[in-house]
Amino acid sequence: MLDQISKAILITGCSTGIGRATAEHLAAGGHTVYATARRLESIADLGAKGYKTLALDVTDEASMQAAVRAVEQAEGAVGVLVNNAGYAQDGPIEEVPLDAVRRQFETNVFGLVRLTQLVLPGMRAQKWGRVINVSSVGGKVVFPGGGFYHATKWAVEAISEAMRFELRPFGIDVAVIEPGAIKSSYEETSLGAMAGGGEGSPYAQFNRERAERVAAAYAGKTAGPEAVAKVIEHAATSKHPRTRYTVTAQARMVMSLRRILPDRAWDRFIGTQFKPPRVE
Numbered sequence: 001m002l003d004q005i006s007k008a009i010l011i012t013g014c015s016t017g018i019g020r021a022t023a024e025h026l027a028a029g030g031h032t033v034y035a036t037a038r039r040l041e042s043i044a045d046l047g048a049k050g051y052k053t054l055a056l057d058v059t060d061e062a063s064m065q066a067a068v069r070a071v072e073q074a075e076g077a078v079g080v081l082v083n084n085a086g087y088a089q090d091g092p093i094e095e096v097p098l099d100a101v102r103r104q105f106e107t108n109v110f111g112l113v114r115l116t117q118l119v120l121p122g123m124r125a126q127k128w129g130r131v132i133n134v135s136s137v138g139g140k141v142v143f144p145g146g147g148f149y150h151a152t153k154w155a156v157e158a159i160s161e162a163m164r165f166e167l168r169p170f171g172i173d174v175a176v177i178e179p180g181a182i183k184s185s186y187e188e189t190s191l192g193a194m195a196g197g198g199e200g201s202p203y204a205q206f207n208r209e210r211a212e213r214v215a216a217a218y219a220g221k222t223a224g225p226e227a228v229a230k231v232i233e234h235a236a237t238s239k240h241p242r243t244r245y246t247v248t249a250q251a252r253m254v255m256s257l258r259r260i261l262p263d264r265a266w267d268r269f270i271g272t273q274f275k276p277p278r279v280e
């Protein structure tokens with residue numbers, strides 16, 4: 001075991017939203033935080049305020065290795081890894097190009113896995129660590145038009161479940177964060193990345209109405225990213241972190257509904273929220 005346990009916190013995707021709010025919240029609480037982003041200029045203001053910042057693109061092996069090496073050289077180990085970077089590739093399953101699907105998995109799943117693999121030897125050496133994976137309410141339920149994004153978050157849930165058991169003997173806790181709708185750049189990015197539904201597509205109307213539905217949901221009363229930052233702080237610092245943190249009452253309600261409703265009843269509920277594709 002190392003002389004002193006490192007509790008340094010490495011966070012991915014700190015340019016905006018949940019990652020940025022979490023870095024600010026934890027740094028304000030006196031924790032050693034490494035805020036990272038794939039474009040260093042997007043967190044230059046944090047660097048100017050004295051934060052420790054690093055470039056880190058979760059789809060770039062060399063960038064991930066360099067970031068982990070930098071923290072390990074300075075602190076001994078990454079104590080807490082917050083796998084936050086992610087985005088939603090929306091669009092109907094039939095029409096999202098597979099390259100876009102692969103990019104979605106590269107960022108939301110393979111990036112999270114690879115970065116975790118890189119920090120684990122350091123955590124094991126000091127017999128202490130925390131891996132905090134930002135999943136989603138969408139890791140437990142599926143909304144139509146978002147199937148591939150949900151698939152990545154379901155994958156994050158499954159991988160986290162396995163890791164929780166595998167890593168416990170090494171003193172490493174794994175926690176999953178499941179936010180509902182949170183104000184951030186998420187909605188803008190996902191609407192911008194929406195695929196399919198072009199001219200003549202049977203999903204044109206479906207995509208349009210879904211985009212309006214999502215925009216309306218985010219225009220309503222939505223929690224801020226600080227709500228997620230607070231539960232990540234608990235997962236990172238509490239002596240007894242929970243295995244799972246669901247953020248927003250609406251997310252808890254939707255997840256409970258999914259647990260109790262049979263599939264057809266759930267589909268009828270979803271039909272009250274989203275309009276299906278119309279057959280001419």
Ligand SMILES: NC(=O)c1ccc[n+]([C@@H]2O[C@H](COP(=O)([O-])OP(=O)(O)OC[C@H]3O[C@@H](n4cnc5c(N)ncnc54)[C@H](OP(=O)(O)O)[C@@H]3O)[C@@H](O)[C@H]2O)c1
Binds near residue numbers: 084107181183
């Ligand atoms: N907001 C919600 O309603 C909500 C709900 C449930 C779960 N989540 C999850 O919460 C996490 C954070 O999302 P957010 O709401 O804070 O959205 P956001 O404001 O769009 O932030 C996403 C962050 O991920 C970063 N990112 C994307 N690709 C990356 C890559 N290859 N390498 C490193 N960073 C990358 C973005 O960086 P760039 O600026 O460089 O693109 C940005 O910093 C995501 O995993 C998302 O799925 C969000």
